[in-house]
Amino acid sequence: MRLLTRKISARLSARRRSRLAAPAVLILGLLATGGVWAAVAPAGADATGPNDDQIQAGRALFAVSCASCHGLNGEGITTKKGNNYGPSLVGVGGASVDFQVGTGRMPMAQAGAQAVRKTPVFDDDQIAELAAYVGSLGAGPAIPEASDYDYSNGNVARGGQFFRTNCTACHNFAGSGGALPKGKFAPSLIGVSAKHMYEAMVIGPQQMPVFSNGVLTPDAKKDVIAYLKLQEDAPSPGGFALGSVGPVAEGMFAWLVGIGSLVGFGIWITAGSARVKKTKKGADA
Amino acid sequence: MADSVATTNGTEPAVTAKANPAAAVATWADERLGIATATKKQLRKVFPDHWSFMLGEIALWSFVILLLTGVFLSLWFNPSMGEVIYDGSYEQLKGIHMSEAYRSTLEISFDVRAGLLMRQMHHWAAMLFIAAMLVHMMRVFLTGAFRKPRELNWIIGGVLLLLGILEGFAGYSLPDDLLSGTGLRIADGLVKATPVLGSYMSFFMFGGEFPGDQIIPRLYTAHILLIPGLILALIAAHMLLLVYHKHTQWPGPGRTENNVVGYPMMPVYAAKAGGFFFITFGVTALMGGLMTINPVWRFGPYNPAEVTAGSQPDWYMGIAEGLLRIMPGWETHIFGVTLSWNIFLPGQIAPIALLMVVLAYPFIEQWITGDKREHHLLQRPRNVPTRTAFLAAMITLYGLLWAAGGNDILATTFHLDLNTITYFMRGAIFVIPPLVFILAKRWCISLQRHDKEMLLHGYESGIIMRDAEGGYTERHLPLSPERAYTLTAHERPEVYAGLSGADANGLSAPKARLDQLRARLSKAWYSGDVQKPTVAELEEAHHHAELEHAHDAPLEGHAADGHQFDGRHEVAGEELTQKH
Numbered sequence: 001m002r003l004l005t006r007k008i009s010a011r012l013s014a015r016r017r018s019r020l021a022a023p024a025v026l027i028l029g030l031l032a033t034g035g036v037w038a039a040v041a042p043a044g045a046d047a048t049g050p051n052d053d054q055i056q057a058g059r060a061l062f063a064v065s066c067a068s069c070h071g072l073n074g075e076g077i078t079t080k081k082g083n084n085y086g087p088s089l090v091g092v093g094g095a096s097v098d099f100q101v102g103t104g105r106m107p108m109a110q111a112g113a114q115a116v117r118k119t120p121v122f123d124d125d126q127i128a129e130l131a132a133y134v135g136s137l138g139a140g141p142a143i144p145e146a147s148d149y150d151y152s153n154g155n156v157a158r159g160g161q162f163f164r165t166n167c168t169a170c171h172n173f174a175g176s177g178g179a180l181p182k183g184k185f186a187p188s189l190i191g192v193s194a195k196h197m198y199e200a201m202v203i204g205p206q207q208m209p210v211f212s213n214g215v216l217t218p219d220a221k222k223d224v225i226a227y228l229k230l231q232e233d234a235p236s237p238g239g240f241a242l243g244s245v246g247p248v249a250e251g252m253f254a255w256l257v258g259i260g261s262l263v264g265f266g267i268w269i270t271a272g273s274a275r276v277k278k279t280k281k282g283a284d285a
Numbered sequence: 286m287a288d289s290v291a292t293t294n295g296t297e298p299a300v301t302a303k304a305n306p307a308a309a310v311a312t313w314a315d316e317r318l319g320i321a322t323a324t325k326k327q328l329r330k331v332f333p334d335h336w337s338f339m340l341g342e343i344a345l346w347s348f349v350i351l352l353l354t355g356v357f358l359s360l361w362f363n364p365s366m367g368e369v370i371y372d373g374s375y376e377q378l379k380g381i382h383m384s385e386a387y388r389s390t391l392e393i394s395f396d397v398r399a400g401l402l403m404r405q406m407h408h409w410a411a412m413l414f415i416a417a418m419l420v421h422m423m424r425v426f427l428t429g430a431f432r433k434p435r436e437l438n439w440i441i442g443g444v445l446l447l448l449g450i451l452e453g454f455a456g457y458s459l460p461d462d463l464l465s466g467t468g469l470r471i472a473d474g475l476v477k478a479t480p481v482l483g484s485y486m487s488f489f490m491f492g493g494e495f496p497g498d499q500i501i502p503r504l505y506t507a508h509i510l511l512i513p514g515l516i517l518a519l520i521a522a523h524m525l526l527l528v529y530h531k532h533t534q535w536p537g538p539g540r541t542e543n544n545v546v547g548y549p550m551m552p553v554y555a556a557k558a559g560g561f562f563f564i565t566f567g568v569t570a571l572m573g574g575l576m577t578i579n580p581v582w583r584f585g586p587y588n589p590a591e592v593t594a595g596s597q598p599d600w601y602m603g604i605a606e607g608l609l610r611i612m613p614g615w616e617t618h619i620f621g622v623t624l625s626w627n628i629f630l631p632g633q634i635a636p637i638a639l640l641m642v643v644l645a646y647p648f649i650e651q652w653i654t655g656d657k658r659e660h661h662l663l664q665r666p667r668n669v670p671t672r673t674a675f676l677a678a679m680i681t682l683y684g685l686l687w688a689a690g691g692n693d694i695l696a697t698t699f700h701l702d703l704n705t706i707t708y709f710m711r712g713a714i715f716v717i718p719p720l721v722f723i724l725a726k727r728w729c730i731s732l733q734r735h736d737k738e739m740l741l742h743g744y745e746s747g748i749i750m751r752d753a754e755g756g757y758t759e760r761h762l763p764l765s766p767e768r769a770y771t772l773t774a775h776e777r778p779e780v781y782a783g784l785s786g787a788d789a790n791g792l793s794a795p796k797a798r799l800d801q802l803r804a805r806l807s808k809a810w811y812s813g814d815v816q817k818p819t820v821a822e823l824e825e826a827h828h829h830a831e832l833e834h835a836h837d838a839p840l841e842g843h844a845a846d847g848h849q850f851d852g853r854h855e856v857a858g859e860e861l862t863q864k865h
């Protein structure tokens with residue numbers, strides 16, 4: 001029975017962003033017997049099976065750096081007002097930890113609308129240990145293999161199309177980032193590693209939707225990564241890109257650089273006096 | 286500048302100092318063609334010189350650049366919405382379905398020599414064209430250059446601005462990229478918000494359901510034929526009226542309501558203006574060559590299912606975007622019809638109201654002030670505090686709406702909360718402009734007060750004098766007569782008092798109320814203004830200054846060391862003697 005409830009909670013948290021009403025999730029969870037679960041479990045969830053040592057090391061790190069917000073067993077801590085210090089990590093999977101800690105978002109430095117990218121606090125081994133520990137709390141997407149996000153054969157044109165259809169609404173046409181309601185934002189995608197891009201699509205951090213393999217096939221994900229990586233390196237044919245944020249920056253430059261310099265030239269041209277002299281009386285003009 | 290231009294009404298013409306070898310050729314040609322003699326009067330037309338008179342020229346020259354680059358673009362651009370599969374040299378879009386218009390824009394960008402430069406110059410010039418018209422308009426407004434007899438030229442200018450904006454909108458809709466389409470979708474929404482008729486109008490405009498395959502060819506006709514033709518005709522009318530009315534000038538010695546002091550059209554002004562064309566061209570070329578504008582290849586072809594963060598129109602539509610973004614979502618449902626106030630008010634009513642106020646402004650002001658005389662001398666902004674303050678408030682409102690239109694960019698750039706910006710703007714557009722109005726008006730009035738002080742008591746010379754009791758005072762010295770003339774060249778305003786007595790008796794009740802309103806507005810218009818000193822006051826002040834001088838006179842030659850620096854003596858080479 002304990003096993004069953006754990007699985008239900010795992011399903012619950014893995015799916016907690018979906019719009020499904022709670023009862024439906026419960027029924028789904030009840031139906032999720034061991035066999036069915038294994039069939040639908042994200043690929044590789046337990047494939048390489050982290051060893052116990054890693055999990056133990058991860059637990060120790062977790063207790064020191066993460067438990068203050070996420071609870072000693074990663075069960076999450078709720079404030080009196082009903083907000084989270086940190087959400088439950090049961091079932092978020094190793095990929096989520098690798099993404100959150102690998103991009104420096106976790107451990108979160110200060111409470112804010114959104115955890116921001118910063119220099120990672122832990123090295124790769126420690127991240128793997130933390131991921132192993134959190135992964136052991138409940139099944140979830142595992143850290144992807146290098147072959148999952150190897151984009152060398154990706155189709156950029158198709159990737160661009162996927163990107164424009166699925167991502168630009170939040171991340172902007174050039175991946176420069178964009179605003180979301182309530183102080184949240186979709187960050188810039190420039191300089192993000194292919195692995196983190198892949199993980200972001202799989203786990204859907206924060207406001208970002210999960211792009212499951214049904215929505216965006218693994219190949220399509222590679223195409224998107226290939227497109228983004230190509231854009232990162234591609235020269236800007238038009239000259240300075242002005243931040244790639246669209247017409248607002250262009251307008252600013254038109255006024256500051258264009259009108260600013262032309263008015264400056266206008267002042268200059270009218271300040272310099274032409275050499276004019278009066279003709280002497282009697283001299284014919 | 287004042288030195289290079291005559292300060293009196295002389296009778297002899299000015300000529301350039303150096304003899305010009307080209308003159309001989311010109312004389313030869315003229316003796317046979319007679320052009321110079323025929324156009325002599327126009328060529329000698331005088332233009333006053335001031336930097337603010339160049340603003341309109343920026344607009345004119347950017348329009349010329351638009352014509353030149355536009356013709357280049359039209360050689361390759363294909364205004365068709367027919368679907369093709371891209372096979373050009375831009376790797377990231379190979380094999381993608383797109384319209385002919387978008388494909389040819391990519392071709393211009395990547396496969397036509399200098400095509401991208403031309404596209405970017407065309408677009409930057411469009412931004413500058415409209416921006417220059419706007420600043421030009423602000424200069425005309427601030428200096429009262431729109432007053433009689435120039436009201437018609439003000440109206441022409443206002444229509445030109447409107448046409449420029451429409452032309453720009455048509456232009457950036459042509460490439461059929463994602464932003465073009467998003468802009469057209471908003472235009473479609475605005476049209477559809479028309480009560481009852483909306484959907485019919487939209488179908489008419491797009492030749493069916495949005496986006497259809499008609500809109501780009503239609504916009505193309507408007508963009509390269511209809512609107513440029515109208516703009517060209519109106520610019521011609523604008524210039525003809527300018528020559529007919531003659532240019533306004535700043536008041537000063539020798540400059541009156543009946544003359545124009547400045548440089549002759551030929552050769553000085555023409556050289557300056559011609560040079561300015563090359564400067565404008567150079568700036569535009571540099572911008573086009575160095576700064577990306579409208580990178581359509583990043584947006585991708587228009588697809589109604591897509592949208593991107595940072596979707597904004599060009600800056601000149603920014604205030605419309607801002608209004609739309611901060612408008613609360615009000616709707617009414619009656620008789621099965623939805624009235625979308627949230628779009629109808631900001632998208633249709635507001636721009637029309639704004640245009641009406643702009644066009645009618647000269648007449649509104651005339652009505653309030655009752656001033657229907659001709660004016661050729663400009664006003665200093667400080668001497669019309671209410672008008673200046675009104676513009677300051679309008680600029681503030683414009684700026685706030687602009688910011689509201691870029692609320693997402695503000696949010697990400699300055700780490701602000703999108704919702705907070707929006708709520709703030711909803712209040713700010715009503716609160717901040719009036720505050721700015723009050724501030725600007727007080728500011729003008731204190732500047733006026735400062736002018737008056739200077740006229741009566743002289744300017745602050747920076748010379749500190751110590752008197753026998755040990756007190757310190759700053760010496761004020763009288764202004765030069767030229768300066769004093771310039772400062773007093775404006776008219777003494779008259780408040781419209783309203784009709785009274787027998788005149789008022791004949792009015793019907795509504796007319797009488799209107800007259801009262803007019804009198805009240807006129808009073809408010811001039812309230813707080815500082816009047817320039819009267820002749821009596823000035824004479825009194827001069828008398829006082831002379832007395833003071835006379836009082837100091839006996840000290841002449843015996844003054845304590847240092848008094849030679851009192852501003853009344855030549856002090857070159859003078860030093861403190863160190864003797865007491």
Ligand code: HEM
Nearest residue numbers: 351352355356358359362408411453456457460509513579
């Ligand atoms: C009143 C002045 C004009 C304004 C404000 C204006 C504005 C614009 C703008 C903003 C664009 C979008 C450019 C882009 O980024 O791709 C555009 C495109 C275009 N304009 Fe104009 N334009 C003007 C006059 C003209 C004239 C006189 C012509 C031709 C005779 C012309 C021909 C074109 C063509 C062919 C395009 C599409 C080419 C392309 O998108 O690459 N324009 N215009």
